[in-house]
Amino acid sequence: MLQGTGSDVGKSVLVAGLCRLARNRGLRVFPFKPQNMSNNAAVSDDGGEIGRAQWLQALACGVPSSVHMNPVLLKPQSETGSQIIVQGKVWGQAKGKDYQQYKAGLLNAVMESWDIVRADADIVIVEGAGSPAEINLRSGDIANMGFAVKANVPVVLVGDIDRGGVIASIVGTHAILSPEDRDMISGYLINKFRGDISLFDDGLKSITQFTGWPSFGVVPWLKDASRLPAEDSVVLERLVKGDGRALKIAVPVLDRIANFDDFDPLIAEPQVEVVMIKSGERIPADAGLVIIPGSKSTIGDLQRFRENGWDHDLDQHRRRGGHIIGICGGFQMLGKTVSDPQGIEGNIREIRGLGYLDIDTVMEPEKTVRNVQARSLQFDIPLKGYEIHLGRTTGPDCIRPAVNIDGIADGAISADGKVFGTYMHGLFNADAFRAALLKSMGISAGVLDYHAGVDAALDSIAAQLESVLDIEALFALKRV
Incomplete structure (x- = not known):
């Protein structure tokens, strides 16, 4: 031991x-x-x-x-x-x-x-x-x-x-x-x-x-x-940033950030700079993509998101034509409302979302925990990952799902295709999906074999x- x-x-x-x-x-x-x-x-x-x-x-x-x-x-x-x-x-x-x-x-x-x-x-x-x-x-x-x-x-x-x-x-x-x-x-x-x-x-x-x-x-x-995937969020304090690569991806570090190893494959990409934005810092204006990560406390982290002024930064990013992705709790935050009628996360029963997707989320006590086989509907590419979340999300934008998980549509995409969210963790692990995503943002990258790199x-x-x-x-x- x-x-x-x-x-x-x-x-x-x-x-x-x-x-x-x-x-x-x-x-x-x-x-x-x-x-x-x-x-x-x-x-x-x-x-x-x-x-x-x-x-x-x-x-x-x-x-x-x-x-x-x-x-x-x-x-x-x-x-x-x-x-x-x-x-x-x-x-x-x-x-x-x-x-x-x-x-x-x-x-x-x-x-x-x-x-x-x-x-x-x-x-x-x-x-x-x-x-x-x-x-x-x-x-x-x-x-x-x-x-x-x-x-x-x-x-x-x-x-x-x-x-x-x-x-x-x-x-x-x-x-x-x-x-x-x-x-x-x-x-x-x-x-x-x-x-x-x-x-x-x-x-x-x-x-x-x-x-x-x-x-x-x-x-x-x-x-x-x-x-290797890091276990402890302490490592987020030590990530080097500012090296001027072709695409800057900004990730706000939520107080209860969860499954932040979702971003490891992007960090490994030679033309990608992943910048972890800590409390008190601004989301950089030159970011081409902002990813809102998973959270163990969606409502509490959404409050802190606004307290940091990140909602205003995100509005400006969106007006400049920037892309936004929400994973799990981050996906829930992108909608119109997050409701918690049973007080699972605390005393706040409903909070206004960021409003980039026409969806609403209701927290429910039953937790979804499963490994999944999926397919990106945006790029028609197979995916493999997992779900760990509370909550059920519905709304008009779900008519444009981000992925198909075990035959069931999941997530939502905005009408212009620049904002999407999903409950699925691990989608960036798929080399072909990652390459297609980067290509859609003007980055011509070779297919990095992320899993082989870990091994x-x-x-x-x-x-x-x-x-x-x-x-x-x-x-x-x-x-x-």
């Missing part, structure tokens, strides 16, 4: 890389994360919601993804509360303080899924969440040491040297853990090192001297990690980990 000295130390990428490494060695390997918190969800092959990182890790393993690989998924809906997904299905909602009372009860579901995942595996590589150093959350913990102790899984502590203070973070974690938890840690590794690794030899000696833990190695900065990145990361980590010692930790 990889646990981190903090969040965003690179655990998800390391687990994916180790999964691919184990697969390349001929081992039957599976990923597992007891508890995840992310609005970047995927639909597993057995039809439930899991964290996008576990979906990617299953891909690295070459096995079908399952709800049991991430039995508890928390999807933040507000600053204090989240929707709780258990073994792929909505279990309930809770504020952070209340959730602490539920964790011990959810451990049974976690252990049930753990037994299912490990039953047919040569090795399971587990990812922790946050840090075991958060000892204020230790009681009832199911994400880190609570699970490791219960399942008797050896732990490797991951420190992030890029953020600084890595020696103190590892030694400090050792200092504050209880003896029982400390004994679960078999060693540590350093991640995200830039430069000459030999310069940190004395650092490794110091950590081992203070803790008694051996080092499994130092991982350099993995450039290929940028080619190649996994192989590259696996090879790098093989060369810098003591893999034999790591894999020897596994317990039958």
